[in-house]
Amino acid sequence: MGSLExxxxxxxxxxxxxxxxxxxxxxxxxxxxxxxxxxxxxYYRQKQIEWLQSFGRGFDPNDESTWTQxxxxxxxxxxxxxxxxxxxxxxxxxxxxxxxxxxxFSKLWGTDExxxxxxxxNIALPRQKDLKWSPWPHTDQSPERLGMQCVQGLxxxxxxxxxxxxLILMKGSSKLFNEFFQxxxxxxxxxxxxxxxxxxxxxxxxxxxxxxxxxxHGCEQVKINMAPGDLVLWDSRTMHHACLPEGDQIRHVxxxxxxxxxxxxxxxVEMKVQLFxxxxxxxxxxxxxxxxxGPPLRDGKLDPQNRDRPLEPPEMTNRLLQLxxxxxx
Ligand SMILES: [Fe+2]
Numbered sequence: 001m002g003s004l005e006x007x008x009x010x011x012x013x014x015x016x017x018x019x020x021x022x023x024x025x026x027x028x029x030x031x032x033x034x035x036x037x038x039x040x041x042x043y044y045r046q047k048q049i050e051w052l053q054s055f056g057r058g059f060d061p062n063d064e065s066t067w068t069q070x071x072x073x074x075x076x077x078x079x080x081x082x083x084x085x086x087x088x089x090x091x092x093x094x095x096x097x098x099x100x101x102x103x104x105f106s107k108l109w110g111t112d113e114x115x116x117x118x119x120x121x122n123i124a125l126p127r128q129k130d131l132k133w134s135p136w137p138h139t140d141q142s143p144e145r146l147g148m149q150c151v152q153g154l155x156x157x158x159x160x161x162x163x164x165x166x167l168i169l170m171k172g173s174s175k176l177f178n179e180f181f182q183x184x185x186x187x188x189x190x191x192x193x194x195x196x197x198x199x200x201x202x203x204x205x206x207x208x209x210x211x212x213x214x215x216x217h218g219c220e221q222v223k224i225n226m227a228p229g230d231l232v233l234w235d236s237r238t239m240h241h242a243c244l245p246e247g248d249q250i251r252h253v254x255x256x257x258x259x260x261x262x263x264x265x266x267x268x269v270e271m272k273v274q275l276f277x278x279x280x281x282x283x284x285x286x287x288x289x290x291x292x293x294g295p296p297l298r299d300g301k302l303d304p305q306n307r308d309r310p311l312e313p314p315e316m317t318n319r320l321l322q323l324x325x326x327x328x329x
Contacts, residue, residue, distance in 0.1 A: 028174030165245030
């Protein structure tokens with residue numbers, strides 16, 4: 001794989017900040033505490049539950065017998081929601097435009113001229129009986145993109161301790177990404193492996209041997225525990241996956257990534273604007289890797305409950321339109 005393009009879109013100049021940025025630049029990941037208040041986190045938990053209930057399929061957060069797919073809108077891996085224009089619901093945009101959230105990404109990149117991903121949310125219910133699931137350590141950056149190019153984030157709304165479902169990061173793996181892919185590597189043959197024809201889908205699923213390779217090279221696999229209102233950031237070259245909740249707490253998360261607008265090509269901004277106008281979601285990438293996400297399929301057929309607009313559209317503030325790529329900075 002010697003011919004791959006290597007490009008760092010951001011280089012840390014060695015500045016010591018005295019905050020979470022030092023940890024981020026050292027290990028490629030960091031938790032930022034209290035980005036929003038516990039009250040705001042509770043509000044977002046409630047809005048997520050209401051959104052699940054808006055489909056009228058009998059989902060009840062207090063009745064575990066309803067925690068099955070037939071009572072839920074179509075999701076990915078039992079908990080991730082990208083369809084139904086949910087990525088543009090008012091409460092989702094409210095989270096993206098929380099000043100505390102914008103401030104984190106502005107500090108990280110050294111600019112507040114940012115684009116945000118139209119990314120999904122994760123509502124993970126413990127003990128889902130009909131969930132077929134296996135861990136899938138992966139990166140959302142393809143080995144065809146080498147270098148520091150994107151930072152992912154998730155805003156956490158519910159208490160998240162050892163027993164609660166959550167994010168597992170291979171701490172330090174982003175620093176070894178380029179070295180790892182100097183050799184030809186084959187994606188693990190996982191059930192969620194993307195089809196071969198989608199060869200530029202930014203997803204690489206690692207095998208158990210690969211996981212061992214990173215551990216042998218000094219990385220540590222850690223479960224990220226967080227309080228409501230905390231945000232975790234990781235360099236997109238970091239191996240990660242989720243674990244299922246083992247306690248009683250429902251996991252509530254919003255994926256949020258922001259990158260400098262200057263990273264985006266004009267044609268990508270144009271496409272992003274079109275996706276926004278069509279209420280379509282994106283991948284985790286704010287500035288590239290944009291493509292229409294498929295419609296929700298239930299038993300292989302288009303879900304008749306599909307929506308082509310959010311239930312509650314967001315308020316079109318200046319900041320929102322800038323983050324969406326619609327308005328210039
Ligand atoms: Fe991921």
